[in-house]
Structures are given as C-alpha cells and as structure tokens.
Amino acid sequence: QSDRPPSRRPVPTAQRRPTDRAMAAAASAAAALPGDVERAEGKGWPSAREVLVNTEDSRAALAVSPSPTPENPALEDALPPVRSLLIPMSCMFQGYAAYVVLQRFLKAELAHTSEEKAAFTAATTLMHWGKLVSRVGHDAFFACLSTRQRVLVAMVLTLLAVIVPPIFVYRLQVDWMGIAFFHFGLLGIGVGVFEATFLSVISPLGKLTKAWAIMGSPLGLAVVDIICQLLHSKQVLDMSPEYFYWYIAVCIPFGMFVFSRHAPQEGGTVHAQAHIAKSLMEARTWLPAMVPFFVAKIVGSFVMENTSGWFYVYNGAKVPFFSPSATTSLIDPDIYFVCIYIAVLLGDGISRRVVYFFTLSSLTSNVAVLSTAVLCSIVGFYLESFAVAAVTLVAAFLAFWGNGLGYAVAAKYVDRWVPREHSRAVYSLWCMSGDLGGIVGAGAVLWVNSVFCKSHYIYECVAQLS
Numbered sequence: 365q366s367d368r369p370p371s372r373r374p375v376p377t378a379q380r381r382p383t384d385r386a387m388a389a390a391a392s393a394a395a396a397l398p399g400d401v402e403r404a405e406g407k408g409w410p411s412a413r414e415v416l417v418n419t420e421d422s423r424a425a426l427a428v429s430p431s432p433t434p435e436n437p438a439l440e441d442a443l444p445p446v447r448s449l450l451i452p453m454s455c456m457f458q459g460y461a462a463y464v465v466l467q468r469f470l471k472a473e474l475a476h477t478s479e480e481k482a483a484f485t486a487a488t489t490l491m492h493w494g495k496l497v498s499r500v501g502h503d504a505f506f507a508c509l510s511t512r513q514r515v516l517v518a519m520v521l522t523l524l525a526v527i528v529p530p531i532f533v534y535r536l537q538v539d540w541m542g543i544a545f546f547h548f549g550l551l552g553i554g555v556g557v558f559e560a561t562f563l564s565v566i567s568p569l570g571k572l573t574k575a576w577a578i579m580g581s582p583l584g585l586a587v588v589d590i591i592c593q594l595l596h597s598k599q600v601l602d603m604s605p606e607y608f609y610w611y612i613a614v615c616i617p618f619g620m621f622v623f624s625r626h627a628p629q630e631g632g633t634v635h636a637q638a639h640i641a642k643s644l645m646e647a648r649t650w651l652p653a654m655v656p657f658f659v660a661k662i663v664g665s666f667v668m669e670n671t672s673g674w675f676y677v678y679n680g681a682k683v684p685f686f687s688p689s690a691t692t693s694l695i696d697p698d699i700y701f702v703c704i705y706i707a708v709l710l711g712d713g714i715s716r717r718v719v720y721f722f723t724l725s726s727l728t729s730n731v732a733v734l735s736t737a738v739l740c741s742i743v744g745f746y747l748e749s750f751a752v753a754a755v756t757l758v759a760a761f762l763a764f765w766g767n768g769l770g771y772a773v774a775a776k777y778v779d780r781w782v783p784r785e786h787s788r789a790v791y792s793l794w795c796m797s798g799d800l801g802g803i804v805g806a807g808a809v810l811w812v813n814s815v816f817c818k819s820h821y822i823y824e825c826v827a828q829l830s
Contacts, residue, residue, distance in 0.1 A: 399481055409818035443570030448626050451544055452519070453562065454579025454587070455619030457614045459522040460555050461588035463491045466529075468675055469596075469605035473533050474544055488545035492803045494552020499796035501790075502557045503640045511637055511788055514561045520613030522554030523616045524610055532577040534606035543767055556799070557632035564637065567626055567779045567787055582712035582768065588612070589705035597698035634786060643789035650782045652789055653727050657774045660734040661794055662801035664767040665740045669805025670748075671763065674704060676813045677751050680823035685753045688824040700753060704760050711761040719776055733773045751816050751824065777796060 467488055475484040498505075506514050528547045532538045566577055588608060591616050595603040638646075678701075682694035695703075715737075744763025749757050774794060782790050817825030 380813060394562035401432030438755070438785075443572065444574035446566075446569050446626050447573075447576045448622050449569070449577045450580040450583070452515075452619040452623040452627075453577050454584035455580075455612075455615040456519060456522060456555065457557050457581045457584030458588050458615055459551065459584075461585045462526055462529075462609065462612060463488070463551055465589050465593065466605055466608060467548075468548070470529055470533065471545065473706055474541055478526070480531070480541060483541050485543055487541065487548050488668050489803070489806055490545055490549035491552040491555075491715055492799055492806055494549045495556035495797060496552075496799040496803065498553045498556030499792045499799060500640050500789075502561065502792075506557070507639075511561050511565050512627065512630060513795045514557055515565055515623060515627070518554050518556075518561065519616055519620045519623075520554075521550055522558065523613060525550035525554055526613045530606045530609040530613070534604070534609075539822065556795070560788060561622075563775060563778075564788040564793045567784075568628055569781060571720060571776060574775055574779060578716050578772060579713055581718070581771070582709050582764070583784045584638065585788055586705055586709035586713075587824050589708065591700050593698055593705065594702050597696060597702075599696055599699065603705075606662055634682060637788040638785045638791065640789040643786040646783075646786065650786055653777075654790060654794065656731050656734050657770075657777065657794060658797040660738050660770040661774065661798040662804075663738050664741050664770050665798040666805040666808075667745045667763050668767055669802045670745070670809060670812045671708075671760070674701065674748075674756065674760075677816050677825055680821075680826045682823045683753050684821075684823050688751050688819070688821050691822060694823065703757060707757050707760040711763070711765035712768040715765045716772040718774035719769060722775065724776065730773055730777050734770060737766040737770035737773070740769065742766075749816055 384688040440723075471481070471484050475481040483803075502514055502518075506517060509517065511628050525547055528543060532540075538774065563574070563578075568571055592605075592608040592611070595601050596605065596608075640735075643650075678697060680697070683697050684690035685693045685695055685700075719733065722733075724733065740762050744759045744766060746762070747759035750756075778787060778790055778794070820826060
C-alpha cells in the first residue's frame, strides 16, 4: 500500500454539513468509553461516506464529515455503536449451538447401534466441511448477490437446517440417518456464508458497532448452552430438546429483520468487494501480516472443537466436583454443564470487548495480543486433561478467553489495516483457517477423549468411548 490514501469520489455538499445532532452523536460516541477513540499512525483504509443506514443516529453520524484519512482515523471510530446488530449475530450462533450442544440429543434419537453412532459422527463432520467450502464458495455460488444479500441467504439456509430435526425427528418420528447429514451439512453452509459476509457488511459502521456485534457469538451460544441446558435438567423442567430447536427457528427471522433494518444499505463503495480471486492476486497487500491471525485462529478452533469432550468425560449420572474417583460432592450433570458454559460466556464475551479498550497501532502490538490468546487457549486445553470438574471450569474460562481475544483482535485489525475492497475475502479466509483447525480438532476428538479418560470411574469416564 502507498502512504497516500486511494482516491475516492467527492462527497456531496449536503453530506459535508454536519448538523448539531450529528456532531453531538459523534462526540458522545467518542467519549463513551476509555479507548473508544483510537489514534493510529501509518496506513489505514478510507471510509466511504456514501453508505446509507436506516437508523437515524447512524445516518447522522455518517454525515458528520468527509471520509477519515489514515492520519485522522478517529472520525470513523467516533461513529455511535449500532448495538442492535448484536442480535443477528446472536441469533445465528444460536443456530450454531444446534451443532455444539443439541447434537447429543439428536444422536440419542437417531444413533443406537455402534454402526449408527459412527455414521452420526461422520454426519457431524459435514458441519465443518460445509463451513470450509462455503467460506470462499459463496463467491462462486452467490456471485450474482451482493454481500448484504448473501447474509440474508445464509440466515435462510440456517433456518431450514434448524427446523429439520424438530419436524422430521421429533414430530414425524423419522429415524433415517440421512436427516443428520442434511441437517449438519446445511447448517455448516449457512453459518459459513454468514460470518465473513456479516463482519464485512457492518465494518463501515465503525469499531464500536463491531465490538458489540462480535459479542453476539458467545451470547448466542450461551443462551442455548446455559438456558436450554438448564430447562432440560430433570431438576428444573425436563423440557424436550424439540422446543429448543423451535426457539432457535423463531429467533432467526427476527435476526433477519434487525439486520435488514439496521445494517448498511446497498450503495456507495461499502459493498464494492473484490472477488476472492482478485484478492488473492493482490495478496501482497494483506497476506503477510495476516499469517499470525490465521495461525491463532487455527489453534483456537482446534481447542474449541475438543471442548465437546466434556460430555464424554463427565458422562455419569452425577459429576464428582473435586476428584474423578470421588463419590461425594456430586453435582447434576446438566447443572454442571450450565456452570461450564457460564465460564465460557464470561471468558469469550469479556475478552472480545477488552480488545477495543486498547490502541493497537502496530503489527507488533497485534501479534503480542495474539500470542497471549494462543497461550490462554493452550493452557486451558492442558488444564482440561486433569479431568477434574472444578479445574475444568477454570480451563473453560481460559480456553475461551483466548478464543475471544483472538477473534476480536483479528476483527479490529482487518477493519483498520486491510484494504477495504479485500475485507470480505480476508474475513472469509480467516474464518476458513478456523475451519481447518476445527476439522483437525474433530479428527482428534476420540484420541483426546482417550487421553482425558485414561481410567474409568463410577461417575466419570464411565464407559469406553466410541
């Protein structure tokens, strides 16, 4: 990149005249939280002021001034956050939770023999393969659609995937294993297309909006992981998992409505994204600096994929809290998993916001945070190997603190330093690197579980894992 910002179209005069309301909105946002206004040196990407936003505050803020230059990035940083965009992200990651948490309920309905269990495990891998292919495949399959339209298509695909189990398995009592393959494959495609395109679409709204939006991921997972897990507990309501699928299915259309109303509209240069082939041809402008982010994403995703091992380790009628061999200090499994996912929510959620309180104005500072994130993930993963319920709570917090930290610093870096026209492609490839880590992690699940469960006890590692 040159030191001089790329040329851009003149801003209409009407957009150059900030109103008192607009100036107040920008000033208020700039003073909202410590670290919200970032002074950075070097090269950044210009912001198009032609973008149209439905919300009045965002429209006013975007009219405050012409596009910020690399020497004055605070203008874009001062845009007021569109907090409602947390909702679409949250709704979609509730759909992702259908894979993370609800798969064990679906497995109980469809897989009874060892052959069926093996087939079901194979079906779950389609979640990862679907994500992997669709991360970049949307540039081929949905080439005629804008980035914004791809977000909505992805949400529709996820909705279709989510309603398959409650209709065919729980209502119609169909036990055909093909349902699992269709469900997880379509779910992977929907989530795979959504994440990168959504992050790219909302980037022009500034870092405060992005900081809120990315917290929708752990929040959405937590709603299903915590609340639904609690409702399923025999000590609470013993609710059927069918209702959890229907709940997610209702949320996704609401997320689509919020996205349609508050995300940037088509127009200007905001959605002028390069095809991934062109972005790869110009990789010298962004790839070298992104390598550490890809590596951190792979490590974090590998660790996350193996957190489902909790269900294999603590698979008895009760969970011994202080020692695998203990027969006292026992906890109901559903209650214990609720505690685990509270630790996950706190680690993953808080760390995503923390990054936006710091000025990361160089690649060195970004890599330092990435190194911390990777270290947290590795230490958390190691602590899980002790197979002690109390220690696993700490392990969950650390592992997902690393995941959230790595996610936020990558999102912040892409929005600040990657050329705007390559934003969608870079987000897609970054997400795809995480899928590679997830696939490797999924392949290692049985081995990891065997390491965690070297011995079998009354309440822990009860049966031989398969």
